[in-house]
Amino acid sequence: MLVLLATVAASALFLSCRQVQRNADALAAREAPAVQGLAATRLAALRADQEVHVLVAGNLIGVAGSGETYRSQLSAADQGLSRIADRTDQDLGTVKGLLATYTDSLTLGASLYRDQPLMREQKLQEAHSLLTREGVGLVPRLDALQRVQLRHAEATAAMGGVQRGVWWLAECALAALASTLLSALFVLRDRCGRDWNAYLLAAFALTVLLAVVPLMTVSATEDGLTRAVGGLRQITEVSRRVGPEPADAQKRVTKRSEDVREDTDDGAWADRVYRATLTGSLLAVALPALGLGLRLDKDYWRRL
Template sequence: MRARLRRLARALLFPETVKYRLLRLLTAVLVLGAVGSTALLVSYDKVHRVPAELQARSVPAVQDAVAFRTALLAADEQAHQSYVNGLMDTVGPGERYRQQSGAADQALSRLSDRQIEGDDGRRVVEVLNVLHKAYQDAVYEAAYYRGAENRPMREQKLREAEVVLGRDLTGIVPRLTELQRDQLASIEDETDVSAAEKAGWIAAESALLLLALVLVLAWRVLWRSCGRLFSGWLAVALVLVGVLGAVPLAATYDTQEKLDAVHTALVRVDRTEEQNRIDDGAATVRDTIASTSAAARALPWVAAGCGVAVVCAAGGLLWRLYDDYGRD
């Protein structure tokens, strides 16, 4: 009795006629097409948006921090040289000190504008600003105390500058090191593939695979039940689904590799004090990010491909339904 009822319900709800099988396949095409396209476009966009964001904020922030450190240490070295060579009475901390110190000011000011660590970063940069000012004051005061009778005060001020610059935990350099470490950790998070992104890609690829399967099934139905061996619509749709399943994924893989390369280059830039290496690293970062732009620009084409694939698949089936059964 129960089996009979089940059969009756199935016959009513899922009639095994060709028309209804085609209608069910059409529904599957529409649903999988929508899910696959959305997941694909969102996932593709998410990865390809990162290079532009890196270029706009994160990379300059890291480079500004590196520039600040380099200029600051160079300025300190110049002030030290001026003192040990007995030039401080004549030229103060020296012209090169002023130049490097000015560069450090500029870098810190830019870093304040575009640091990437949110409120925490803002607070660190604020303290760096204050300490940098204290450091500069101490160096200029050291230069102000001239002559042998003022030597103790000069030495006191230079020692004060040294402590403000480098003391563990509280000095400029340790705080900057911590900020740079946090910056790189942020960039690593930004460039890494997150679990959500992986899930998005799995959803997109699974939906496209199922869509291809549905299209093959639809083709089989048309062939076996309607005697039509070839459907141009379905063939185009099937090829497009294959291309959409493979090309954006390959492009994303490539972009991801480049993002990893950017991160590695930034780590290298962050850990060196040699200007040549900093320049090389910056060039690598710039070129690598630039090389991802073609893939980022391809998003509208991917969207168009998704649209065409779904339209062809659904159109092919609708055409057959209308042609064979629509006039009933």
């Protein structure tokens, strides 16, 4: 009975910790960077458009060094999409093509046709249309990608009903194991006239630790993942509600991204606890079997 309870508890605990650790790793390595990358790409594309119009309004096109900001923003948008290509299952081909066309039109308007006002205006209007056209423009397509990616992040961080059920099974099995170990300890001591069994005592202490430490760690990790998802929602909202200054929105997104990174760092601690839990679970199965086996060997088998 002891070995059966220990096996059930260890298996349920192992599966639960493993799933939480996988969720934390997936959110930190894939989902969060993808959400952040899409937000950064959107803001960079919008800021590039704004910077070019500032140059035109101030008659600064052609002035040495005047176009560095919009060119750096276009480069940042392109790099943002490239970085998240392997972190999302969504198709980025259309968005990449739109960004390339938008970059060409904006660059032509700001550079090649800077001395031809009519052609310059046509190219800049074309770029703005490619950027904002309802439903098919670069920004609306990025909005759609952001919505889907945020849902993926929320689903990754959430603890489902099956996972909660496995946790309950693990905790109930550990409680039953602790109760059975206590009963076995008192039976051996009071009814069989034996000293406290060191193996069963160690198994009982280990069972208590397994019931408390992984649960506390998983709870802290889940809180961190919840905060991280909340930060990703804020990042998405900031990038989609850009005021007259995309640069300010970029600063806020950068700050919230740092907070999200700190929240997902709890996954590293969860990984260490998961490895310790695996070792402890194996010991929780082995110690009762070893303790009772040695007791039977001394009390019964050697007399045969």
